[in-house]
Amino acid sequence: MKAIGFSNSFDLKVSNEFEERDIPVPEAKGRNILVNVKAASINPIDTKSRNTSDGEFKILGYDAVGVVEAVGEEVELFHVGDEVYYSGTNTKQGSNAEYQLVDERLVGIKPEHLSYVESAALPLTALTSFEALLEGLNISSNPEDNKDKKLLIINGAGGVGSVATQIAKHLGLTVITTASRKETRRWSETMGADIVLNHKHHLPDELRAHKINQVDYIFNTHSSDAYFNVMAEMIKPRGKIVALVNFMDKVDLNLLKDKSVTFSFEFMFTRPKYEIDDMIAHHEYLRKLTYLLDRGTIKTTVNKTLKGLSVETITEAHRLIEEGKSIGKIVIEY
Numbered sequence: 001m002k003a004i005g006f007s008n009s010f011d012l013k014v015s016n017e018f019e020e021r022d023i024p025v026p027e028a029k030g031r032n033i034l035v036n037v038k039a040a041s042i043n044p045i046d047t048k049s050r051n052t053s054d055g056e057f058k059i060l061g062y063d064a065v066g067v068v069e070a071v072g073e074e075v076e077l078f079h080v081g082d083e084v085y086y087s088g089t090n091t092k093q094g095s096n097a098e099y100q101l102v103d104e105r106l107v108g109i110k111p112e113h114l115s116y117v118e119s120a121a122l123p124l125t126a127l128t129s130f131e132a133l134l135e136g137l138n139i140s141s142n143p144e145d146n147k148d149k150k151l152l153i154i155n156g157a158g159g160v161g162s163v164a165t166q167i168a169k170h171l172g173l174t175v176i177t178t179a180s181r182k183e184t185r186r187w188s189e190t191m192g193a194d195i196v197l198n199h200k201h202h203l204p205d206e207l208r209a210h211k212i213n214q215v216d217y218i219f220n221t222h223s224s225d226a227y228f229n230v231m232a233e234m235i236k237p238r239g240k241i242v243a244l245v246n247f248m249d250k251v252d253l254n255l256l257k258d259k260s261v262t263f264s265f266e267f268m269f270t271r272p273k274y275e276i277d278d279m280i281a282h283h284e285y286l287r288k289l290t291y292l293l294d295r296g297t298i299k300t301t302v303n304k305t306l307k308g309l310s311v312e313t314i315t316e317a318h319r320l321i322e323e324g325k326s327i328g329k330i331v332i333e334y
Contacts, residue, residue, distance in 0.1 A: 001022070001023060001097060001098040001099050002020060002021075002022060002097065002098050002309060003020070003023050003057075003059050003093075003096065003097035003098070004018055004019070004020055004021075004059070004097070004310065004311055004314045005018070005019065005021065005057050005058050005059040005060065005093075005096065005097075006018050006019065006050065006053060006057070006058060007019075007053060007056065007057050007058070008055070009050060009051045010050060011050075012050075012315070012318055012319060012322065016311075017050075018311045018314055019311065020310070020311055021057060023097075025098075025099050026099065026101045027070075028069075028070040028071055028075075028101060029072045029073065030072045030074050031072055031074045031103050031104050031105065032072045032075070032101045032104070033068050033070070033071050033072065033075055033078050033101070033102060033103075033104050033107065034069045034070040034071070034099055034100070034101055035064065035066040035069065035084060035086075035099065035100050035101075035102060035107075036068075036069045036098065036099055037061075037064050037065070037066040037095050037097065037098060037099065037100055037334055038065055038067065038116040038120075038334055039064070039065050039066075039116040039120035039332065039333045039334055040064045040065075040094075040095040040096060040120055040331070040332055040334070041063040041120045041121045041122075041124075041159075041302070041331040041332070042061075042063075042314075042317040042318065042320075042321055042329075042330050042331075042332070043062055043063060043124050043125075043159060045062055045124075046060045046061065046094075046317075046318060046321070047318050047321050047322050049090065050318070058093070059093040059095075059096050060094045060096050061094030061096035061097070061100075062087050062088060062090060062094055062095070062124050062269075063085075063086075063087055063095065063120055063122075063123050064086060064087075064095035064100060064120060064123075065083070065084070065085040065110055065119040065120040066083070066084065066085075066100075066116075067081065067083055067084075068080050068081060068082040068083075068084060069099065071104075072104075076104070077107070077283065078104055078107065078109075083109065083110040084107045084108065084109060084110055085107070085108055085109075085110045085111075085119045085286065086102055086107040086108065086282075086286065087106065087123040087124040087127055088100070088102045088103075088106055088272065089102075089103070089269055089272035090269045090272075090273065091269075091273050096314055097309075098334070103272065104283070105279045105280040106272055106279065106282045106283065107282075107283060107286065108123070108282075108283055108285075108286025108287050108289065108290055109286075109287070109290055110290070111289075111290045111293040111294050112294055113293070113294050114293055114300060116333065117302055117305050117331045118300035118302055119300070120302070120331045121159075121301050121329035122163065122289065122300060122329075123286060123289075124159075125159045125160045125162070125163045125164075125329070126163050126167070126285070126286070126289045126298075127268045127282055127285055127286070128160050128163075128164075128244070128266060128268040129160060129163045129164035129167050130285045130289075131266055131268060131285075132164065132219050132242045132266040133151075133164065133168060133171065133219065136219075136242035136264050136265075136266050137217045137219065137242055138240065139151075139168075139171055139173070140171070142172075143172025144172065145172070146171050146172040146173045147172050149172075149173050149174065149216045149217070150173065150174045150176060150212065150215040150216050150217070151168050151173045151174070151175055151176065151215065151217045151218070152176045152177075152197075152207075152215045152217070152218045152219070152234065153165060153168070153175065153176070153177045153178070153193075153218075153219045153221065154178050154218070154219070154220040154221060154222050154227055154231075155177075155178060155179075155199075155220075155221045155222040156177025156178055156179050156184075156191070156193055156196065157177075157179045157184035157187045157188045157191075157327050157328070158222070158326075158327075159301060159328060159329045160221045160244065161188070161191075161221050162187070162188075162191045162301040162328050162329075163298070163301055164219055164221070165177060165188065165191040165192050166191055166192050166297075166298045166299070167292075169192040170292065170297055170298065173217075174194050174195075175192060175193050175194050175195075176193065176194065176195040176197060176207070176210075176212070176215065177193040177196050177197070178196070178197045178199035178203065179196050179198070179199065180198050180199055180200045181325075183327060184327055185198075187303075187327050187328065191301070195210050195212075202230075203230050203234060204230065204233050204234055207234060214234055214235060214239070215234055215235065215236060215239070216236055216240075217235075217239060217240050217241075217242075218231050218234065218235055218239070218241045218242070219241075220241065220242070220243045220244065221244050221245075222244075222245065223245055224243045224245045224246065224247045224251075225247055225248050225249055225251065228251045229255065232255040232256055232259075232261070235256075236259070237259040237260060238259065238260050238261070238262075239259065239261050239262075240262045240263075240264075241256075241261060241262070241263045242263075242264055242265070243263070243265055243266070244265070244267075301328040301329045302328060302329050302330075302331045303326070303327050303328030303329060303330070304320070304326070304328075304329075304330045304331070305331050305332075305333055306330070306331070306332045306333070307332075307333055308332070308334065309332065313332050314332070317332060
């Protein structure tokens with residue numbers, strides 16, 4: 001099978017180590033299913049993972065949609081021919097290949113009314129959003145409980161922010177996002193944001209301009225360092241903050257003590273990486289996502305499509321992500 005990967009860590013600004021190889025099709029065993037990949041989307045974790053090579057040929061790709069080609073002897077949830085989508089795990093070979101093995105507990109049935117490209121844009125960002133909102137922030141799944149609650153999503157036009165906005169609106173929250181460019185502000189509004197703040201300005205002042213002093217929840221999908229002090233100011237007493245990005249420097253967690261604020265990280269790969277007992281939660285979240293997509297409650301976030309599995313398309317997708325100006329998701333149709 002054709003696969004695009006690399007053996008040595010590299011910086012795209014200096015060199016390009018992506019290469020195409022013809023490698024054996026893996027065999028489905030145990031609870032693994034073999035998927036004939038039809039499309040995959042690129043995420044920031046793909047670009048960061050280029051720096052993690054151990055010298056072995058590494059295939060990236062942490063979002064995929066395709067057709068089940070074969071199933072292991074312990075598989076119970078899927079059959080050959082099923083159309084599926086998933087994010088998988090960052091500890092095994094990824095979806096930048098014609099075929100991929102993935103544990104059935106991390107997989108969902110593809111939405112009936114979405115194309116391969118539309119479906120490929122969603123698993124990683126939706127799983128991240130469900131975990132952050134329902135588990136990290138402990139937001140109620142009953143919209144009636146949330147009608148007076150306010151959520152701030154930092155970087156509302158990104159891949160995660162775009163999906164999180166829609167899920168949060170479905171949960172009945174008032175959703176406040178941040179964006180600065182005209183096109184990103186418009187995109188975030190299209191995703192359902194009630195208020196869009198300009199993160200080029202002082203966010204607490206921007207919030208007060210809307211007669212809101214503090215929010216109940218903050219989901220930071222951008223720089224943890226850049227926004228930590230601002231989040232400490234904007235969160236309500238006993239509020240909750242979830243962040244996606246590692247701190248690059250030391251911060252003063254004591255800023256959160258006086259308000260008894262809960263701070264946590266969200267890392268979508270925790271369940272599959274450590275194979276914890278409730279790993280099947282990814283399957284359940286994707287089933288919920290499919291239901292919401294087929295009802296039209298949530299829409300796809302794909303905003304750019306590249307054609308063909310090749311070194312050129314993988315490189316271009318990584319370059320666009322690293323520019324830091326992409327809106328929504330970038331998908332490669334195989």
